[in-house]
Amino acid sequence: MAAPLLYRLWVGVSTLLVPFFARSEVRKLRRAGVSVARAWEKLGHATERRQKGKLIWFHGASVGESLSVLALITRMGTALPQAQFLITSGTATSAALIARRLPPRTVHQFAPLDAPGPLKRFLRHWRPDAAIFVESELWPQMLRRTYDSGARMALVNARLSAKSIAGWRKRPKLAHYLFEVFDLILTQNDAMADAMVEIGAPPERVARGINLKSLSDPLPVDEDLLFEARAALGYRPVWVASSTHEGEEATVLAAHRALLERFPDLCLILAPRHPERGTEVRDLIAAEGLSFTRRTRGDAPGDAVFLADTMGELGTWYALTDVVFLGGSLRPIGGHNPFEVAQSGAAVLSGNHVANFAETFSAMEAAEAAQLVADAEDLAEKVAKVLSDTREQERVRAAARAFSQAQTERLDAIAARLIEALELAPDG
Secondary structure, eight states: EEEEOHHHHHHHHHHHHHHHHHHHHHHHHHHHOOHHHHHHGGGGGSSSOOSOOOOHHHHSSHHHHHHHHHHHHHHHHHHHHTEEEEEEEEEHHHHHHHSOOOOOTEEEOOOSSHHHHHHHHHHHHHSSEEEEEETTOOHHHHHHHHTTTTTTEEEEOOOOOOOHHHHHOHHHHHHHHHHHHHHHOOOOEEHHHHHHHHHTGGGGGGGEEGGGGGGGGOOOOOOOHHHHHHHTTTTOOOOEEEEOOOHHHHHHHHHHHHHHHTTOOOOEEEEEEGGGGGGHHHHHHHHTOEEEGGGTOOOOOOOSSSOOOSOOOOOHHHTTEEEEEOOOOOSSSSOOEEEEEEETOOOEEESOOOOHHHHHHHHHHHHHSSEESSSSHHHHHHHHHHOHHHHHHHOOOOOOOHHHHHHHHHHHHHHHHHHHHOOOOOOO
């Protein structure tokens, strides 16, 4: 199929603008503490060698997209013991988190800019045998140039917003030109599978998959930090409110004040979604008249509230508690990944706004592995029930663990399907 006019225009514009994009992206990474050499990966200059054997490239732009595929890479690596893996992402935060959790035979690079020069250098160095793109990260030249390199391609966890779908409907030639590159498209649900076909994806290559974020690997636990935290807390009861957003901490703190009347030595570990909001959240805690300690000051958990304003330590905080409230859900944000909490064996509580994980929460509610809350009073009541009723505590924790274990076979099936569609089986 000939390249549509819009695609050709984007190639021309990106060629002209790449110096400006490069300067902006490199400056952004440098401000985040990324070395010059690594920042230049944005222009396709690799900082790792390509190892011999088949190379499978995974690309996800955001933190969530990138982390969601690590468990899948692990499963595929077990089935393909000779294969090498490359994962690319766009931000310094995603790179730092991925670095702590890289599966065997896997390297990370920053994704090249969607322009001819960076992509040519990137593909010439890495020569991927297969490329797997995650969710909604669909850069036109990245897709077509990878396809032209001869790599087999898949789109997993496919998720497009209603606005994106409406935009693609207006550009059917461009949509077909881009989506025809995929040998397999796995969507998060049936509605998205129908939408992908409607906007130009080949119907015989589209199928419902699963939300990979609901099947991620367990969060890492820092055993030394866990030991120190347990020593500081002693026998105090603990609950965690994680991934909270602006406007949600007030509800959580109101619930905690109510809980302190019943459990005077209760500690709340409060971990905002964006640690840079730490000072703002600290001021909210102080305004409530609650004593607190703070992770970025080097404090251990203690006082009424422990402000965990750091990245990458949630697994440790989850290991300290039997009940977790998951933020991003009291306001229409879409919710966050409940599977990570379930894997820790803690009871899962969430607000009602969970559109990003609707299928996961529905299944967890049916399995009694998660409960939704409406407000501060409801949150306090449900936390109190878990803390005070040993039988309830064991019931909800057992349900969370059982749900977590039941998902493993589903991930293995997705890995097998990708290996088959991308012709990666060892026997060729």
